[in-house]
Amino acid sequence: MPQQHSPAKTMSSDPEHNDRSKLARGLNNRKLLDLVREAVLLVDLSGEIVFWNQGAEQLYGWNANEALGQSPLELLQTELPRPLAQIHNILRKERCWDAELKQTTRKGIRITVASRWALWRDDSGTPLGHFQLDSDITRRKQAEQELRVLSGRLLTIRDEERRRWARELHDSVGQLLVGVTMNLSMLEQQLDPTPLKMKFMDECTRLTNEALREIRTISYLLHPPMLDEVGLASALRWYVNGFSDRSQIKVKLEIPEALGRYRLELEIAVFRIVQEALSNVHRHSKSETAQITLIESPRHLRLKVEDRGRGMSLPIPGLEKDDANMPGVGISGIRERVRQLGGQMQIRSGEWGTALEVFFPAESSSEAASSEAAGA
Structure with missing residues (x-):
């Protein structure tokens, strides 16, 4: 009775079938990558683009035929935060490399992208280049900048308000208390110097002076002149x-x-x-x-x-x-x-x-x- 071969063994022994399977997997992978909204690039060791998905076309404006074979750094006028050689060294040691990059679209618009790079290897583990996933974060960065400006403005307004209230406390309430102190002093001279009256006058003068010191302290803490x-x-x-x-x-x-x-x-x-x-x-x-x-x-x-x-x-x-x-x-x-x-x-x-x-x-x-x- 002839030996029955498993389907897996039969397929693995058929080179033509294996080539068709790899081609089918490649086409499926490309379809999946085209569904991704982000820009997906595949860059070989010579620094040239070998894959450019529809997300990249929509983000940057060049189609795949125009982008393939070009350097993404030159095409997109990319500003790298560190030398390219250092990035490649990181990719050999780490799972991926993340950074925010400044790039330019086909229309000349300067954008900011959150970029993730990962090493591209063949089945044997030999490096062939790197994958690059770019997400447009320009609006987010603009919103963050606007928020920082707003926060700075709020700090300035708060400091201006502190200065205004410090001046108001010193010039209005402080001067009123000074007037009260002067009136108490004049009143003390007009009263009969009985022990009880003098006790109350001394207490009123003490409390008024203490309030005046507190007002001055608060005023200086709000904004020291x-x-x-x-x-x-x-x-x-x-x-x-x-x-x-x-x-x-x-x-x-x-x-x-x-x-x-x-x-x-x-x-x-x-x-x-x-x-x-x-x-x-x-x-x-x-x-x-x-x-x-x-x-x-x-x-x-x-x-x-x-x-x-x-x-x-x-x-x-x-x-x-x-x-x-x-x-x-x-x-x-x-x-x-x-x-x-x-x-x-x-x-x-x-x-x-x-x-x-x-x-x-x-x-x-x-x-x-x-x-x-x-x-x-």
Whole structure:
């Protein structure tokens, strides 16, 4: 009785059948890739396009016949964040490589794509090139930029409102209390100096003076006038001394003796960050001490706020991803101020405490004035 061969063995022994199967699989794969909305490219080792799906045609404007055989980097005027050789090295070690790339369509429109590259290998594992999946995120990036501008505007409006309310409290309520104090003094001279009357007068005078001090403190906290008049160093010294008196937390302030003046936006940002950071130390860390260090360099202004409290949970969502929200209005506000001025922020925390470090590109007030004059 002749031996029966299985269908699988029969197909594998038929080269013509195997070629037809590979062709059928290839056609099916192409149909599937054409259903993908994103642009899908296949680039060989020489850097030329060997596959270009319908998603790529719709996104970029060239059809497959026009794109095949060309370099996608040259065709799309792609801006790579690192050299191509480095990307290829990453692909040999990692599953894929992700980046946001700037490209140009056939109509000359500059777009931003979220691009994912993966190594293309044959059945034996030999590299043949790379797959490239590009998704248009131009509108999302524009919306993010508009949101950043709006957030910056809201911060500016809040600072302007703080300044206005500080002035109103000082000039109106503060002056009214000064008037009350003067009237009490005149009334005291007209009253019979009986012990009971003098006790009440002294109490009224004491309460009025205390209210006046509180109004001035609140006004200065909303916007310290010395920040405009004499600069960041004096404003920080005043605030740190007052904070230590109110909270009983010992704060060490290290700033250059001859700290220069910077543009007002930067000085306000540093002051507000110190305010919020020390407020977090008082509310959350339970630390008995804190340290503030301000370091100048030719191109950067570095601020560091440290405590020796109980620390915080890390990583903080949103600290490194722009599209995530960080918990707490305070940290989120700090991050937004840093972003608006083109700076960087780092938070480290552990059993030893927490350290907030901020780097700002430095521009003195005179340099800022020169830049504005040149642009006018």
